[in-house]
Amino acid sequence: MQQFICLQIHTESLQLQETLIALLSANGFEAFEEKDNELLAYIDKQQFKKGDILPILENFKISIYSITKIENKNWNQQWERSFEPIVIGNFVAIRAGFHEPINQVNHQIIITPKMSFGTGHHATTYLMVQQMEALNFNNKAVIDFGTGTGVLAILAEKLGAKNIVAIDNDEWSVTNALENIESNKCRQIAVIKTDRFKAETKTDIILANINFNVITANLPQIETACNPGTIVLFSGLLVSDKENIQKHLNQYNFEVKNISERNGWLCLLTIYAIG
Helix, strand or coil, X not given: CCEEEEEEEECCCHHHHHHHHHHHHCCCCXXXXXXXXXXXXXXXXXXXXXXXXXXXXXXXXXXXXEEEEEEHHHHHHHHHHHCCCEEECCCEEEXXXXXXXXXXXXXXXXXXXCCCCCCCCCHHHHHHHHHHHCCCCCCCEEEEECCCCXXXXXXXXXXXXXXXXXXXXXXXXXXXXXXXXXXXXXXXXXXXXXXXXXXCCCEEEEEEECCHHHHHHHHHHHHHCEEEEEEEEEEEEEHHHHHHHHHXXXXXXXXXXXXXEECCEEEEEEEECCC
């Protein structure tokens, strides 16, 4: 059975928790639980390198932490116990199959609560969903880069998209996304496991909720998938990344049309505007 490492960090600062999530996700950590006085971060045991993590903890003068091994089964049981539905206005509710239906929203998404990003609890997923509400997905081609649980790809289909490619580099996320796609009776989503952004043809909308390093490294490939007018949502970015990420986006002809923030995180709505 695949094993994971749980890094348990004591911190009462929500802002510090959000900063740590960004830094740890750039170092291979795949999922997080934010609590009142601690942050739990999870990574595949084979990917864990303590030497990469200690400088981060030392930089923020974090001295109270623990590192433990955890089995998939135990992790999933813990996740299921702690997972609560998330409601985003009257637009979307994200819940597990064992929760009661939430009928006061336009769209319900059912996920199996496993160790992947994208349950709606994380601020960046919340921001992406909010931005998606204002977009026209009807008959659009969509790429979801860093799909995690598949929640954004699933929402895109519910909003009318007809050709959706969901990309992730993690086997666990790919498996989880496929399960969630089936649970939501989606038929327009293809899931691809790859380390890089990949597109066979031009697309109408790109959803990129990952992190600063992955986004900037893949901007050349993202640009090649765009037609003039292609909409790209970028998140997984800290507010402190705002100036830097906009410089990178300008270099690749992405015009920022809207910026939203939540708990120290950014989401940028951009349009590819070459010429």
